[in-house]
Amino acid sequence: MSSSYQEFAHIYDELMNDIPYDAYVELLDLASAGVIGKKVLDIGCGTGLLSAMLAKQGAHVTGIDLSANMLEVAANRAKSLGLAIDFKEQPMQRLEVDGMYDAAIISIDSLNYVINQADVEETFRRVYKALSKGGVLLFDVHSLFKMDEIFLEGPFVFDNRRITYVWQTVPGEMEHSIYSELAFFVRQENGLYRRFDEVHTQRSFAVTEYIEMLNAAGFQIERIFADWEDEPPEEESERIFFQVRK
Structure with missing residues (x-):
């Protein structure tokens, strides 16, 4: 994480x-x-x-x-x-x-x-x-199916009008692991968006x-x-x- x-x-x-x-x-x-x-x-x-x-x-x-x-x-x-x-x-x-x-x-x-x-x-x-x-x-x-196949079908995009993110995943260094980079855009009260980034690593x-x-x-x-x-x-x-x- x-x-x-x-x-x-x-x-x-x-x-x-x-x-x-x-x-x-x-x-x-x-x-x-x-x-x-x-x-x-x-x-x-x-x-x-x-x-x-x-x-x-x-x-x-x-x-x-x-x-x-x-x-x-x-x-x-x-x-x-x-x-x-x-x-x-x-x-x-x-x-x-x-x-x-x-x-x-x-x-x-x-x-x-x-x-x-x-x-x-x-x-x-x-x-x-x-x-x-x-x-x-x-x-x-x-599951290994999700780790090895589904997660690698991205990038995935989410948007609910207040929060938007782009999620990109590549295989991790270890077997059945993934490395994900997520860019978040959060709408502020003034209508502008603030960006922050997350990096997640998972393995199964x-x-x-x-x-x-x-x-x-x-x-x-x-x-x-x-x-x-x-x-x-x-x-x-x-x-x-x-x-x-x-």
């Missing part, structure tokens, strides 16, 4: 309007036999949208993110809603929390921003350590590789499904979900 999310943090929510956060809440609720009263880790929490939704459902939420700017937005959101959410600035591969948690979630392909396999493995180990016996981890990642692994890494960390695989449907991944699936348990 880019070194500064200061500009991006303030338009992030508007860009994520099509993300079905309700579905994440429902998936975690089912996986953990309800979230009311449960201690939940929201890893890669960004601006805290999902954290807030889980807290509204009665969960005791700790949000983890590496971006101070994102966490500032998240903390302001929680305060404005009267929600007691604990936010910590940490990369997920350096996760360090007190106490034991009933559930953890890494949503919206946040894990794909962890580029090195050793760091993915360390993320799983640390989440495993933070969970109580029987605790569940739910996460999703981009084969389903079998994730299974090996999860098993090595001690997790038991409960189910693997794709694209919000309770169906196994297919060749052209785009988003792969994993539900695993300690």
